[in-house]
Amino acid sequence: MAQVQEGRQAALPAALETERPKGTTSFGSASLGRLKEAARILAPFGVLAVIWWVIKASFDISDNVLVSPWAVITATVELVRVGILTDFIGLSIQRLGGATLIAVFTAVPIGIVLGLNKNVATAFEPFFRFLQNVSGIAWLPLAVVWYGLSNTTILLVIIYTLTLPLGFNTMLGIKTVPPRYAQMCNSLGASRLRVLRDVYIPGALPNIIVGFRLGIGYGWRALIAGEMLAAQGGLGDMIFQARTANLIDQIMAGMIVIGCLYLVMDRLILQPIEDVTVGRWGVLRS
Amino acid sequence: MTRANGRPKIEVQDVSHWFMQQQTGDEVHALDAVDLTLRQGEFVTVVGPSGCGKTTLLNSIAGFIKPTQGTLLCDGKAIKGPGRDRGVVFQDLAILPWRTVRRNIAHGLEIAKTPKAERDERVAYLITLVGLEGFENHHPHQLSGGMKQRVAVARTWAADPDVILMDEPFAAVDAMTRLTLQEELNRLCLQTGKTVMFITHSVDEAVFLGDRVIAMTARPGRIKEDVKVPVPRAERDWSRYNTDPDLKTVTEHVLSLVRSEHGEQERAQHAEAVQ
Numbered sequence: 001m002a003q004v005q006e007g008r009q010a011a012l013p014a015a016l017e018t019e020r021p022k023g024t025t026s027f028g029s030a031s032l033g034r035l036k037e038a039a040r041i042l043a044p045f046g047v048l049a050v051i052w053w054v055i056k057a058s059f060d061i062s063d064n065v066l067v068s069p070w071a072v073i074t075a076t077v078e079l080v081r082v083g084i085l086t087d088f089i090g091l092s093i094q095r096l097g098g099a100t101l102i103a104v105f106t107a108v109p110i111g112i113v114l115g116l117n118k119n120v121a122t123a124f125e126p127f128f129r130f131l132q133n134v135s136g137i138a139w140l141p142l143a144v145v146w147y148g149l150s151n152t153t154i155l156l157v158i159i160y161t162l163t164l165p166l167g168f169n170t171m172l173g174i175k176t177v178p179p180r181y182a183q184m185c186n187s188l189g190a191s192r193l194r195v196l197r198d199v200y201i202p203g204a205l206p207n208i209i210v211g212f213r214l215g216i217g218y219g220w221r222a223l224i225a226g227e228m229l230a231a232q233g234g235l236g237d238m239i240f241q242a243r244t245a246n247l248i249d250q251i252m253a254g255m256i257v258i259g260c261l262y263l264v265m266d267r268l269i270l271q272p273i274e275d276v277t278v279g280r281w282g283v284l285r286s
Numbered sequence: 287m288t289r290a291n292g293r294p295k296i297e298v299q300d301v302s303h304w305f306m307q308q309q310t311g312d313e314v315h316a317l318d319a320v321d322l323t324l325r326q327g328e329f330v331t332v333v334g335p336s337g338c339g340k341t342t343l344l345n346s347i348a349g350f351i352k353p354t355q356g357t358l359l360c361d362g363k364a365i366k367g368p369g370r371d372r373g374v375v376f377q378d379l380a381i382l383p384w385r386t387v388r389r390n391i392a393h394g395l396e397i398a399k400t401p402k403a404e405r406d407e408r409v410a411y412l413i414t415l416v417g418l419e420g421f422e423n424h425h426p427h428q429l430s431g432g433m434k435q436r437v438a439v440a441r442t443w444a445a446d447p448d449v450i451l452m453d454e455p456f457a458a459v460d461a462m463t464r465l466t467l468q469e470e471l472n473r474l475c476l477q478t479g480k481t482v483m484f485i486t487h488s489v490d491e492a493v494f495l496g497d498r499v500i501a502m503t504a505r506p507g508r509i510k511e512d513v514k515v516p517v518p519r520a521e522r523d524w525s526r527y528n529t530d531p532d533l534k535t536v537t538e539h540v541l542s543l544v545r546s547e548h549g550e551q552e553r554a555q556h557a558e559a560v561q
Contacts, residue, residue, distance in 0.1 A: 183350055184380040188394035188445050189370030198393070202384050 067249045072256065075249035084238065085253075089261065092234040095151075096216070096223055099158035103215065106159075107167035108208060112200065114167075115174025128168045136161035136222035140229055154226035154234070161222040162215035169214070173207025174200050209277045213270045220262050235261075294362075295481040296324040296347055296449060301356030302506075303342055316342040317353065318506035324449070329475055329482045329519060331496035333489055333544055335551045339507025340485045341377075344451050347483065348374050360449065370394065373447035375455045379438040381426045388413070388422040390437050394445025412440040415474065432463035439471065443478065452484045456491070465524055468494060476520055489544055493537045494527050495519075501543040504551035513540055 049069050055061070056068045063071070079085035114121050136157040143153040181199045190198065227236025239254035303317040316339040324330050332340050345351045346358055349368040358365040360372060368374075373394075381390050389396075391412055395405040413419060416436040426434055435455060442450055456464045472495060475482055486492050492499045499513045516532040527533050 178378075178380070180376060180378060180380045181382060183348075183368065184374065184376060185393075185397075186350075186368035187348055187370070187372060187374045188397050188441075190397045194397060198397075199382070202382070205384075 063248065064246060065248070067252065071249045072252045075247070076253040076257070079238075079250065079253060085257065088233055088235050088238050089257065092223060092227065092236070093261075095154060095158060095227075095234065096219055099155055099162055099219060099223075100216065102155075103159050103162035103166055103219075104212070107163040107211075107215075108170050111167040111170025111208075111211075112174055112196070112204070115171040115204065116200070118175070121171055121175060124171075128164065128171075132164050132168070136218070137225045140226060144229065149230045149232065151230070151232050154223065154230045154232060157226040158219045158223050162219040165214040165218060166208070166211040169207045169211025170204060173204025173211075176207065177203035205277050209274050213266070213274055216265065216270060217262070220258075220265075224258055293326045294323045295326045295328075295360065296322075296483070297357070297359040297362075298322040298343070298347065299357040299359070301343070301346060301353045301358065303339070303346065303351070303353040303355070305342075305351075315506035317346075318508045320356070320507065320509055322500065322509060322512075324481050324483055326481055327479045329484065329495060329497050330500060331484045331486060331492035331498070332500045332502060333486055333492040333540065334502030334507065334510075335504050335544065335548045336487060337551075338502045338504055338547070340502060341453055343507065344374075344453050344483065344485055347449075348372055348451050370398065370445055371447055372449045372451060373442035373445055375438050375442050375450065375452040377454045377457060379434055379455075381434055381437050381441070383426050386423050386425055387418055387429070387437055390426070391440045391444050393441055398445065408444060412444050415443075416440045416470070430463075431459045432467060435459055435463075435467060439467075439474070443474065443480075447480075449481045449483070452482065454485055454487065456486075464491075469523055471495065472519055472522060489537060489541045490527075493533060493540060494522060494524070499536070499540050501540055502547075504547045504554065510547065511543055513543075 052066075053069050056066055067075075076085065114124055139157055139160055140153070143156045147153045147156065177200050181203065182195050185195045185199050223234070224236035227234035228240040231237050231240070235254055235258050239251045239258075242248075242250035242254065298320055301317055301320045302315075304313055304315050306312070307314050320339075320343060322330075322343075332343065334340050342351070342353075346353045347360075347365065349365050349372065360369075365372075382393070385393065388409055392405055392409045395408060400408070413422060416439060418433060418436055418440070421429065421433065426437065429437070435458075438455065456467050459467065468491060484492075484495055486495075493515055496515055497519060499515060501510045501513065502508065503510045513536060515536055517526065517530055522533075
């Protein structure tokens with residue numbers, strides 16, 4: 001069993017093995033292995049919950065400061081029952097999804113154009129770094145002045161947050177493609193568009209994916225902040241509203257949901273994409 | 287001269303080139319009034335000390351750079367840029383790491399929109415020809431240096447260019463593999479009748495492969511001598527090369543040309559360093 005675990009551990013970073021070691025293990029022990037892996041991921045959370053519960057129980061802390069884990073669970077169940085949580089999760093994810101779509105269709109082409117032109121890329125790099133340090137949240141005041149407390153304000157902030165790492169990493173990715181590859185492609189008779197398709201985009205793909213993953217992470221944080229301020233529904237709005245009524249249990253439930261949702265997105269969607277591209281390309285490149 | 291029918295394929299007329307060195311900002315005089323004609327079906331090798339403009343010459347014919355001065359013709363028409371009539375085998379190979387062996391070799395045919403059936407057939411033929419059977423679905427990082435070399439050569443051949451420009455393609459493979467690859471290349475060129483320009487800094491390689499050996503001077507690169515190699519290419523292999531007195535004489539002659547240039551270059555560098 002230990003060997004199977006080790007095998008998988010090695011396979012994940014390398015990400016070349018798309019096939020699990022099926023041949024060597026029976027189906028039963030493979031699913032047992034998955035169970036063990038899940039247990040390993042969940043264990044620290046369990047420990048944290050226990051510490052939390054012990055603190056709450058042994059120091060007699062008021063419910064206005066900290067509620068028990070159990071209260072958070074009941075609050076979560078209640079929020080789901082009345083439909084608020086599910087609606088707001090839907091709303092937040094929709095916003096993130098929409099912003100991601102817009103960001104991909106703007107940032108990737110811009111990054112490609114910048115990356116293809118060395119001089120422009122060099123000129124733009126400090127500008128990019130400057131913008132990267134003016135976080136999306138810092139744009140909120142301006143966005144509110146322009147668009148009020150609206151959905152547009154929230155979207156603007158997430159799109160901005162997503163666009164930067166995505167565009168920047170796309171540019172870097174394009175720049176890392178050896179010009180030789182393009183020459184080679186040209187001498188095979190390729191048009192400019194063909195070179196872009198056959199050389200630059202696949203060559204930059206690992207960086208694009210990294211930018212995408214970073215962007216979604218930053219975007220998710222910016223989204224929560226934007227929702228808090230703009231008060232147009234969504235998870236950020238939910239926890240900020242709960243504050244006005246001093247509903248500690250709902251605030252904590254919301255925080256946990258925010259963290260868990262990102263973890264799920266990252267583990268089930270982003271990580272697998274990165275594994276099959278970055279891992280693979282990364283190994284291939286070296 | 288094995289297959290050369292005398293028709294000029296590539297003509298380099300009075301080509302000179304200067305470029306600015308990126309780091310130092312110095313102007314480099316890479317080529318000086320080079321005249322060279324490659325005839326249809328001819329295998330011409332170019333030797334010279336490093337930095338003598340061999341690669342600049344190749345890049346000009348390939349269309350990657352436009353020389354400062356002079357005329358470059360392919361089939362009598364001016365060379366305006368890279369094109370599929372002139373295939374290139376790069377020193378660093380430039381095999382795409384995300385494509386399998388098969389798809390790397392098929393790349394030129396994909397670009398040319400060759401029908402899939404024909405493409406598959408041609409790629410399969412080339413894979414057999416260069417001895418890569420069983421590795422069709424491997425990625426380049428899974429291959430040895432010699433195998434990668436074969437992929438690069440097969441890719442260029444698959445696109446069926448009239449002219450093939452090779453820039454020290456065997457520099458990075460081990461000595462034993464190199465001998466095999468050279469013999470295979472000789473066979474392949476005779477079979478397909480391509481016009482080839484092959485750059486190398488190995489005199490043995492130049493004489494073994496070429497109908498003619500062009501010896502170049504140190505920078506600025508000029509043609510020092512155009513040496514004809516006596517034994518027909520079809521009759522050459524390494525054992526013949528090692529015993530044939532005519533080949534031996536030619537090799538010694540070319541070697542002396544290259545060595546005198548190498549000495550010049552070293553003296554020049556020394557003089558520069560002293561200043």
